[in-house]
Amino acid sequence: MRMILRHAAAWLVTCTITLVGAWSIPGMICVANAAEVFELEPDYVYGKNRKPRLGYHKPEVFDPLSDQLYQSGYRDFPPTAIPDELKQVDAMTRVQKMGRILACADGWFWPFSRTAHKNQAAGIEIEILQSIAKKHGWEIDISWVNMATRFGPGAPGGAYSRSIDKGICDIVFGLTITGDDHHMPTHRLAFTAPFMSTGFVLVTQGAAKGAKSMDDVKARGLKIGVPAYSPMHEYVQAHGFEYMSFFQNYQVINALVRGEVDAAMIWSGAISQAKLEHPEAEFELAKDYVPVPEMRWNSAWVVKEKEKELKQFIDEAFAEMLKSGEIKRIVERYGMPFYPPFEQPEETVHDR
Secondary structure, eight states: OHHHHHHHHHHHHHHHHHHHHHTTSTTOOOOOOGGGOOOOOOOOOOOOOOOOOSSOOOOSSOOTTTOHHHHTSOOSSOSSOOOGGGSSSOHHHHHHHHTEEEEEEOSEETTTEEOOOTTSOOOHHHHHHHHHHHTTTOEEEEEEOOOOOTTOTTSTTSHHHHTGGGTSOSEEEEEEEOSOOTHHHHHTEEEOOOOEEEEEEEEEOGGGTTOOSHHHHHHTTOOEEEETTSHHHHHHHHTTOOEEEESSHHHHHHHHHHTSOSEEEEETTHHHHHHHHOTTOOOEEOTTOOOOGGGEEEEEEEEETTOHHHHHHHHHHHHHHHHHTHHHHHHHHTTOOOBOOOOOOHHHHHTO
């Protein structure tokens, strides 16, 4: 490409000089050689022959605006066009008539959802929906939406406004029931029944190995690594634990790998990525550890409040998969500890 542009520039200069001389020479004409017609050269991309491997390695800097996998997904419109006659019907009828479930998920929320190459794991929530659909002979379509906007999915211009509110999908993934869900009534949305719970878990190594609780770590006179500005950061401050804070979960994990701390409290979902990125790491989840109630939340999906039949369908599917252990198997296959849903305070449930 550069060589052709260089030849073209040289020809233009030559042509200009010739034309200047041509003013005094009648009949002089500047003609390009037919063999030097401007054309684009093919663009080749060279890289490593990446053999199949388990899981997904997040790019060094994940930017949805430049990530090719994310860009190749569908945003702000459904992958499959919804027939006009099915746009105004209830969601369950639409699912049955189309033979597919339309959902919205974050393009990077490992291990729950992510843009994926063929034959790569798509994420826990996407696998759960695939299992539900397969049992009925249906397919699924995923529209990508950014769930990590600054003021949450329910803020103006947030994920809900750009997805389910516009009728792009009937289900939204990637949600936890926190009790601070004041935006739900504004968008007329409702949570499904929870399908699991997540929370901050204790990982240990070295001097902290064998500790089964934060109190055990404290008794050994060790500091606990925690992600800064997180609920766990506030928890250790309020309960008098010695700690070191790091920006985001992955920095806490890096501190473990470097040996700066021997105990840490990280979000349970971060363990999956940590094991992928640091297979040499010695830290491990504290045996039989269960998140403390204040640091544990139920995971659920979001549907439109009016879609009672769809909600009931999803709730029943979750109940069946929890009873059979299917959801537990899916979660643990991603290297993440499974915690079942738990009973939430009545005021939290009604705060939807």
